[in-house]
Amino acid sequence: MQLDSLVICEECDLIQKKTPLKSGDEELCIRCGYSLYKSKPNGLQYSLVFALTAAVLFLLSNIYPIVTISSQGLNNSTTLLGVVQILYKDDMSLVAILVLVTTFLTPAFEIGALIYLLLPLKFGMVLPGMKLVYRWMHKVRTWVMVEVFMLGLLITITKLSGLAFVVPEIALISFILLMFAIIFASINFDERNFWRQVETLITPQRST
Ligand SMILES: [Zn+2]
Incomplete structure (x- = not known):
């Protein structure tokens, strides 16, 4: 697994796999629900x-x-x-x-x-x-x-x-x-x- 395909939750420190996002979508931590990343088109x-x-x-x-x-x-x-x-x-x-x-x-x-x-x-x-x-x-x-x-x-x-x-x-x-x-x-x-x-x-x- 590539390192840059992983993301760490700033809240609970859980390391998880990045999911490909559609524009405007938000990626949430699978454990605590904290917002990991929000895609901002343009x-x-x-x-x-x-x-x-x-x-x-x-x-x-x-x-x-x-x-x-x-x-x-x-x-x-x-x-x-x-x-x-x-x-x-x-x-x-x-x-x-x-x-x-x-x-x-x-x-x-x-x-x-x-x-x-x-x-x-x-x-x-x-x-x-x-x-x-x-x-x-x-x-x-x-x-x-x-x-x-x-x-x-x-x-x-x-x-x-x-x-x-x-x-x-x-x-x-x-x-x-x-x-x-x-x-x-x-x-x-x-x-x-x-x-x-x-x-x-x-x-x-x-x-x-
Ligand atoms: Zn978390």
Whole structure:
């Protein structure tokens, strides 16, 4: 029996044989009924489309101002990165770093990683270092949800300070849509299908 025809249940550790799935079908553990795998037809394509959408939304949410700061009778609009700078200068460097990591670096990496893995695959290619990118994408994923929380925190801080208020315009709307685009991109990422495609490209001469 081939090793790659086996699957292990994450819940009860039972090793069992993979069953060929029709599209949209779900494979359940024969012992505990835990979902082992759900086939997502066109999942990788959807994932790529959402990742590319997220990239555009990411640009929009960073190009347009997200808060307006009133100081000495003057109104200044600033972008997300501008807010990070202001927080940093205002002796809130820890908050500044947290906001930068969760609302800028993490989504940027997640989007970049998805495109790096999926776009070349669409054209039958695998780029160098893809295994490393894949591993890191999984590590970073836990942080992406945190950015929802951080945006809330950011709004609270700026409101509390009485100096700034959030502009409910392009940047904020893009930011909210961006989070949904990233979530949909990762939901549709079909791991088993992804690795099957990668494997056929890396070892095209394999007969099995
Ligand atoms: Zn089980």
